Structures are given as structure tokens and as C-alpha cells.
Amino acid sequence: MFIETETTPNPASLKFMPGRQVMPSGTREFPNPEAAEASPLAQAIFDTGEVTNVFFGSDFIAVTAAPGVEWSALKPQVVSILLDHFVSEAPLFAGGDAAGIAVPGEDAMLVEEDPANADVVAQINELLETRVRPAVAGDGGDIQYRGFRDGIVYLQLQGACSGCPSSTATLKHGIEGLLKHYVPEVTEVRAA
Structure with missing residues (x-):
């Protein structure tokens, strides 16, 4: 398995593409380690101690490095975590899938609509x-x-x-x- 990486307009973020589906539908953001507890993969990435955000897209994972962290040191760690996860075919979410995991306020509207x-x-x-x-x-x-x-x-x-x-x-x-x-x-x- 090969994990491709791609830069993003945000210099603190890299996009990791495992060459397979990540999320079967929708997206999921983990803005902090507490939110990442819902996903063993997101939690493992946060456990590096050098990450401030993990985002799952349909076929990619975007990772945002903490201020002052160099991608030259962090990138191999993230690639290793992703390889271990996808090769072992571990579930993306605790409990197997995202369907049963509620995300507080994820679908909440900011304003009452007419x-x-x-x-x-x-x-x-x-x-x-x-x-x-x-x-x-x-x-x-x-x-x-x-x-x-x-x-x-x-x-x-x-x-x-x-x-x-x-x-x-x-x-x-x-x-x-x-x-x-x-x-x-x-x-x-x-x-x-």
C-alpha cells in the first residue's frame, strides 16, 4: 500500500490519500483530542502530540500540524499510522462506523430560517x-x-x-x- 500526500493552501495542513475510500458518506472533523476519541485512527494521529485537527473526507485524511511543528518530522509518523490502520483493515470509528456516533451541534443551524x-x-x-x-x-x-x-x-x-x-x-x-x-x-x- 502507498499513501500519497498533497499540500493544501493551508501550510499547516497536509492531505493524505490512501488510494481507497475513507468515509463511505459525508465527512468528519476532529478539532481536538476529545473529539478524536470516537475514532481510533484520529486518536492515534492526535497521540503524536503534534496535531491540532484531523479531518476525514471521502478518499483522504487532512491533518493540521500544531504551530511550530515541521512536516518533515511529522509526515512519516502520520504515514506510518495510516499504513498500520489501512493494512490491518481496522474500523474507522469505535463501534465500527460513524452512523451511531452523534457529533454535538454538527447539523445545528446557526440561525432560525424563515x-x-x-x-x-x-x-x-x-x-x-x-x-x-x-x-x-x-x-x-x-x-x-x-x-x-x-x-x-x-x-x-x-x-x-x-x-x-x-x-x-x-x-x-x-x-x-x-x-x-x-x-x-x-x-x-x-x-x-
Whole structure:
């Protein structure tokens, strides 16, 4: 087995690609060691003591190094952990899969939405799913819709994208421009 790595726009994050499916559906972020207790793999990566975030995508794992940590030392450790995990075919989550593990607030909306905006929300979600999510996944992250009210779309960047120095530009110049172009009701995009 060979684990490929790829840089991301976030210099603190690397994308590790095992050449097989990681998550059967959706994504999962582990922003701290406590959250990583749900996954033996994420927990093993955090156990290096040099990691601040682990993110599982459909076919990749994005890992964010702690400030001051050099990838030249951390990368071989993470590759070794990933090889051990995938070669042994260990479960990704404690209990076998992610389906039974609740993530507090993961699907919670930031704002109460007006039911009259259902068509606008559907358009926003369609654009996020078809245009934005694939691009963000390519950079080692994901985007979560957190609500729409008074012309403002609330989004949360995850994985390598959550701490990226260019995340504000991604939201304001990329995603906001796209949504405003296709959905005239959108006036602004804000990080949730």
C-alpha cells in the first residue's frame, strides 16, 4: 500500500490519500483530542502530540500540524499510522462506523430560517453541493451550511480549510461572489 500526500493552501495542513475510500458518506472533523476519541485512527494521529485537527473526507485524511511543528518530522509518523490502520483493515470509528456516533451541534443551524426562503435555501445548497464542495474537498476540507437570514449565508469551513490563511478570501471573494451571482437574494457570506 502507498499513501500519497498533497499540500493544501493551508501550510499547516497536509492531505493524505490512501488510494481507497475513507468515509463511505459525508465527512468528519476532529478539532481536538476529545473529539478524536470516537475514532481510533484520529486518536492515534492526535497521540503524536503534534496535531491540532484531523479531518476525514471521502478518499483522504487532512491533518493540521500544531504551530511550530515541521512536516518533515511529522509526515512519516502520520504515514506510518495510516499504513498500520489501512493494512490491518481496522474500523474507522469505535463501534465500527460513524452512523451511531452523534457529533454535538454538527447539523445545528446557526440561525432560525424563515420557511418562506425554502426555494432560496435550496438554490444555495445546490450550488454548495455541486460547485463549492468539490473545490473545497480538493484543498483537504469541507464546507457546512449553517443558515440563511436577511440575505446573509452562514457557512463553516472544515478540515484544512478551517485554519487556512486564505479562508476569508475563499468565503468573501470565491463563495460569496458565486452565490450572489446565481442567487440574487444573497447579499453576504459569513463564517459561522
